[in-house]
Amino acid sequence: MSDLFIAAGGGGDPIGTAITAIAMSARLTTAGPGGAHGTAGPDLPVVATYSWERPEVDPTPGPLGVRDFTGLLDRPEGHVLTPAARAVAPAGSTLPRLAADLPVRLVLLDPYEGLAGLAARIRRLAEACGPGRVRIVDVGGDILTHGDEDTLCSPLVDALVLAACTLADVDATVHIAGPGTDGEIPQDVLLDRLDRLAGTDDRSAPTPGHAQAAYRALAWHPSEASALFAAAVLGVRGTVRTVGRAIPLTDASAYVRNTGLEAAVAENPVARGLLESRPRTVDEAADLSAQLTGIHEIARERRPTAPPTPSTAPFPADAHRARERIRAQAGDVSHVTSRFATRALGLPWQRIPEVRTLLGDDGPVHALH
Structure with missing residues (x-):
């Protein structure tokens, strides 16, 4: 093992992070739609990720921690997710199935230890993975938020990763996979920020073969940002309607853009606030994020909503x-x-x-x- 990849956004970000990790690791074997997949050699890229998914996947508010799963493997690189792992009801998670369908080793990030605990966990993960770098991957790019974008939805989790990696003092870089594909920062705004921070030459382009390694996961997962990133890598261009909004797919959507950890923290007011306050709980971190952005992600999920009812819509005839x-x-x-x-x-x-x-x-x- 060498580099540690962190899927900064949770949800479906492990898919886009896997594509990025495989491209950077250069371990991909040929894989086609619905076909075999994997990486050469005994080692798989290690991808650390939160389990924080949309309510239709996990009806419980906030992220899931180690205590919320059974069947995790306690390994030197952390709590490894396998296809046998299960979220404890009523919680839900797509991570065990992703562990079966992505050619990476998934490790659970647990934010319930507070910022200092998360930083210590990332430091141990990096040490276990070897002498490589920590590569923070955000699909879409809201990790570079200024906190005031009208379309911003989920600033907290990315900021927690930035702050924890800074506190852990690890050798880290930030990679934006598919700029604009999450719809949280308009692509033109985000590209201007990336050009200012990193320069137009600081980019890489995964190949269609790299994207095809995630086909088995994309065939069933509800992720939209990672699906748009993969589609762009495969050559799709146009405007894609997601559940939230219409998002353009351009040549820039197929790139992975890179910047430094310090530069990313300087852009992100929530990350800076977390480093100043050192929250001891997820709720404290969410409260701070809400003060700075007006978005309280846990409170939003705690609001009472009508329980989902089974669909009675007939399946289309043709x-x-x-x-x-x-x-x-x-x-x-x-x-x-x-x-x-x-x-x-x-x-x-x-x-x-x-x-x-x-x-x-x-x-x-x-x-x-």
């Missing part, structure tokens, strides 16, 4: 009717995500594989024209 229903809700765009497509059809995200089969699409997003 692909033509399904596309017409999807197109009617998508508007004037060229593509939609699998999550948007299932929602437009009145179906839960768990039926993504069936919808993909119906539409005859094996790529990360679905073409409408």
